[in-house]
Amino acid sequence: MKKKKRILVAGMLALTLAITSADTQYIFANEFAGKEEYWLNKCSVAQANTQEAQKCAEFKSYYQTVSNDLESEIGSLQNQVAKIQNNMEEVQAGMKQIEDAIKKLDNNIRINKENIETIKAEMIVIDGRIVEIQKSITMRNALIMDRMQNEQVNMGTNMKIEIIMGATDLVDLIRKIDGLQRITESDQKEIQKLTDDQKELEFQKDEQARLKEEIEAKNKEIEKNKRDAEEIKKEKKRLLSVYRQQEAELNEKMRSMQTDMSSIQNNIININTSVLRPQKPSKPGGGSGGQAGGNDDYVPDFESGSMILPVRGGQKTAGTWYYPGGGVHLGLDYGAPIGTPVVAPSDGIVLFASNAYDTTNGFLGNWIGFPAGAGNSIHFLTQVDGITYAISFFHLAKEGFMASPGASFKQGEVLAHVGNSGNTSGPHCHMEVINLGKMSLETAISKFQSTADFAWGTGWGDSALSRTCSVSGAPCRERPETMFH
């Protein structure tokens, strides 16, 4: 009694420390961090005493803290991803604007180039017209010269005087002077007009050249703007790819953390904080018991003389040691409808029992449960003809689960029911029998508490075939089909 009280006080002290500390993880860290595998293994089964069970409870809470930390880290990563996504949206909007601007600039450049071409054509036309006018002026000058010479021939060398003085009469004189005047005036007018036209065309040509230069200069500026915009676009594109890279990295990190977290959550289900003590079978039902309460001295005595087939229905779908289609199979599979009773093959006690998973969550490659892939499972200790056996039942249903660590069962009492949990391709119960030789029940219980090994050192996979009872001493693997009668 006195001893128990001290343990209780120590336990409370530890609890107080854990609560008052600002950094609870620190307290756990030295003890559990980096040794999770060890503690998971140790705490996958009910413990030998309350101190050990308390440690497992502490480990469970440490593990939950790790999971919580991961969760909050995942949350902050999600925030970071959201920020990056915002940034990306902004950059993409910016890029859209720049692309629109480039399109507009391109359009302007195209229009300006068209204008320049039009001006060039216009200038060619003007040049042509100038040449024509010059030709006209030359022609007209030649014509005037010609006429003047003719006049001179007609009127003598000193044209005007000759005309005036040589007039035969006044009327003739007026006619001659008048004609002369008309000729020079109209010619002069015509030449003046042509010269004016030419000047006008020269002016127009200058104007066009000036316009062309102006447009060309403007276009150069636009082209420079376009190059600048393309440079910015390139920069934004680069930024976008940096963001994409960051997003991918964060997502990858997040995925790996989520995997860690879900594996921790799966493992937490398997942490057992109860104390395993053999309990007297309760009447009439057998093993409905949860926690044993203080009956330390109870040593079960098992009376059955042989084992009966535990699955009460269905049929054998795969035997030991190989699957029908090949591949090592270390147990006996009984395919039966979900809910088919699985009973104690002989008198015995439950070493491990877990129905944490849904009855129908099974699929090939689903590694939940303990051992991995077992889904809901039971490990059962029994004695027949002075030999101790440990028997595993895998893939059980969540419902109608009667077994709990430490509970005793008489032969034929219902332990659980067939389910489809863990690594399965359909509803069935997988059973394995380990022969422990003459190992005492107390030794077997304490050994299982320290190893949590459903294989009892015989291993799994191909290597386990060298530990069958036909080639090896105990602990060794029996063919269940030869054990159940």
Ligand SMILES: [Zn+2]
């Ligand atoms: Zn199987």
